[in-house]
Amino acid sequence: MRFPRGDFPHRFRLLTYLHIPFCHRVCPYCSFYKHTPGSTPIGAFVDALAKEAAYRLPPLNTQPRTLYLGGGTPSMLSPTHLERLFGALREQLDFAALDEITMEANPATFDLTKARLFRELGVTRVSLGIQSFTPHVLQTLGREHDPEQAAEAVAILREAGMPSVNIDLMFSIPGQSIDDWRETLERTISLNPDHVSAYNLTYEEDTAFFESLKRGEMNADEDRDASFYHLAHRLLTSSGYDHYETSNYARPGHHSSHNRGYWQGEDYIGLGPSAVSTIERVRSQNVADTARYVEMVNGIGHAITGSEAIDPEAWRIERIALGLRTREGIPLDRVDSRAETLQSLVDAGYAVIQDGRLVLTEEGSALVDPIAGELV
DSSP states (O other), X not given: OOOOTTOSOXXXXXXXXXXXXXXXXXXXXXXXXXXXXXXXXXXXXXXXXXXXXXXXXXXXXXXXXXXEEEESOGGGSOHHHHHHHHHHHHTTXXXXXXXXXXEEEOGGGOOHHHHHHHHHHXXXXXXXXXXXXXXXXXXXXXXXXXXXXXXXXXXXXXXXXXXXXXXXXXXXXXXXXXXXXXXXXXXXXXXXOSEEEEEEOOOOTTSHHHHHHHTTSSOOOHHHHHHHHHHHHHHHHHTTOEEEETTEEEOTTOOOHHHHHHHTTOOEEEXXXXXXXXXXXXXXXXXXXXXXXXXXXXXXXXXXXXXXXXXXXXXXXXXXXXXXXXXXXXXXXXXXXXXXXXHHHHHTTSEEEETTEEEEOHHHHTTHHHHHHHHO
């Protein structure tokens, strides 16, 4: 699906996501489309991504407001490939008009010279996939870096002048104790990042962890999840971080504009293999095969394999599930048919009603997914 350049609504603004599928190693918990380099030349992929951007991004008078490079591991692209990609993007986007430009990165994939290149290219936020500062936990996760490399990566980004440095963490990992988690949180706080994301491990299909879960080698435990969650909340908020979404904490001025837009239901366009777009409640997805992606883009300009309209009820359910994760909560009119459930949530201390909105408390945020299930 292509929106012709004259057909975007007036002052239409998009969140823009680029999917870079390459990883040096495939982590056993990750369900995103990714693979090691080799089968498709990275240069050919970068050229195809630039071509898709030229075909699908709207004209400059309907400027996208964010640019987010995720993966995969965008930071493993070589300086030559990064320069080629960003040069092509600048032909389509006014970088000065973007709220932020985010790049996901792994500690083992850049040095100071490369970090300075990130800044020269316009990157304003790096989301650093550290996950843990405990060696045996990093080994379980299949990460390539050690705790000292992770800390050094933060220092490198600071020296390069990166405006926002985000540390991604994960908890409830097999073999991780509450003391391991406390140590990771305290080490993170000592590095003074601008933003911290603390995600509860989920067992996703098509991952090695999910297969281990089915075999009984790993287990999910809601009580354990809650204890890890509350420890993170207590330590991070007491250290001055604003808890603005279930898994996200930030210093003032460092909230993720891209992710906030996603949680609030703004339209977004996804470029790259497997990337999803949602524009005016029509959802489409690119082919989840890098070689096929390159072939399709070179042939027809895009790699969309299907699209569907999102009906009002499905849209309402999505807005409940995502909105409940934010500190703004959701308008009561989205769940006004669940008055008894709403009252029970308030009575149990899981939610409050403020200015016509349902907002989860700390206790409720730890149970956001089951609560959303009750409300839909």
